[in-house]
Amino acid sequence: MAISLVGCTNGAGQQGENDAPNQRPIIxxxxxxxxxxxxxxxxxxxxxxxxxxxxxTCHKAADRKRGPAFHDIAARYPMNSTYIDILAKRIVLGTKGAWGNVVMPPHPTVTEDDAKTMVKYILSLGPQE
Structure with missing residues (x-):
């Protein structure tokens, strides 16, 4: 008795061009x-x-740790006073959902002016090439 197995595939298990290992997501x-x-x-x-x-503790310059990489933040946000204000408030008050399900805890001891200065530095890093 001979058994013949014929299978169909939908491409599962094959690696497409967007599935390359270590490929950075498009920001x-x-x-x-x-x-x-x-x-x-x-x-x-x-x-x-x-x-x-x-x-x-949660961020690295080029690689995602718990939170987004600083270069990814710089890739998403232009050096714009509105975004600087928003991001500074997120540092001080904390946030959730801007980069997925990651929670950024509040930093109430950081003044809003210091947070703005930190954001300017982060945005100056630019996107990673």
Whole structure:
């Protein structure tokens, strides 16, 4: 007795061009013009503020950790005063859902001005090439 197996496939198990390992997801840039170019001393202060913060607990510059990579944030948001205000408020008050189900806890000890300075530094990093 011979048994013949014939199978159909829908491509499952095959790797498509969008399924390449280690491929970074495409980050859609939000609408808005660049309306601010922070001076170097502001960016230096933002970098220093971040180095004394707990940002590195959840974020890395180039790779997603618990939260989005700083380069991904810079890829999504233009250096725009409206987005700087929004992101600074998210740092101080916390947020959920901007990057999936990740929860960013509030940082009530960070002033809104310091948070804005930190955001300017993050956005200055630009998207990762």
């Amino acid at each position: 859609e840039r939000l609408a808005g013009d660049i309306d601010l170019v922070p001076p170097a001393h502001v960016l230096d202060k933002g970098k220093a503020l971040m180095s004394y913060s707990d940002c590195a």
